[in-house]
Amino acid sequence: MPAIHNMPGHLIRRLNQIAVAIFTERLAERGLELTPVQYAVLSTLGESEGLGQAALAGAVAYDKVTIGGVLDRMESKGLVARRVSPRDRRARELSLTEQGAALLAEAKPVVAALQSDILAGLDTAEQATFLALLQKATEAGNALSRAPLKL
Numbered sequence: 001m002p003a004i005h006n007m008p009g010h011l012i013r014r015l016n017q018i019a020v021a022i023f024t025e026r027l028a029e030r031g032l033e034l035t036p037v038q039y040a041v042l043s044t045l046g047e048s049e050g051l052g053q054a055a056l057a058g059a060v061a062y063d064k065v066t067i068g069g070v071l072d073r074m075e076s077k078g079l080v081a082r083r084v085s086p087r088d089r090r091a092r093e094l095s096l097t098e099q100g101a102a103l104l105a106e107a108k109p110v111v112a113a114l115q116s117d118i119l120a121g122l123d124t125a126e127q128a129t130f131l132a133l134l135q136k137a138t139e140a141g142n143a144l145s146r147a148p149l150k151l
Contacts, residue, residue, distance in 0.1 A: 019118045026114045032107055037062060037070055038079075039111060042096065042104040045080065050093045052085070058150030066147075079103060 004010045020036060027034050034042075040060040045051065051059065057067040071094065074080045079100035085091040096104065119127045142148045 015118070022114050022117050023111070026110055026117075027107060030106070030110055032103065032110070034103065034107055037067075038074060039104075039107060041067070041070060041074060042079065042100055042107070045094055045096050046101065046104050049095045052091050052093060055150075056094055057147065061145065061147050061149040063147040074100070 023036050023039075037060065040062075041056065044056060044059045048059070053068060053071065054064055056071075057064045060067065062070070071080060071082070075082060077099075078097055081095050081097050082092040083095070085093045116127065119130060122130055138149075
């Protein structure tokens with residue numbers, strides 16, 4: 001077995017591939033066209049309407065330019081809306097449209113159900129331990145990211 005197969009970066013990348021494949025497959029089975037980052041945007045705006053683009057980027061740990069393109073595509077699909085902020089006319093606030101809220105409501109239980117499938121090789125206790133360690137490692141390295149999580 002090549003040495004790379006025991007390296008955390010390689011294994012994390014592979015697990016991400018698996019997670020995205022499961023996510024995409026399960027949503028497609030329900031006729032839902034949604035990427036993981038689009039789901040993160042819908043979910044975040046569903047909990048915190050009125051965020052600006054920079055705050056949203058920080059909340060989902062994506063860079064501002066990438067999230068701008070994601071928002072452009074989601075706006076063209078009628079899932080999110082941008083409006084001028086009543087507090088700062090230069091700023092735009094983001095919100096879910098009715099269509100975006102409906103898609104989130106439909107996708108949320110599917111996404112919740114597939115989470116354990118991502119770690120299917122682990123029992124329940126191992127999954128909890130893995131998630132705790134993954135969160136600890138992610139938080140420890142957050143400042144090193146090109147797009148750190150900002151809550």
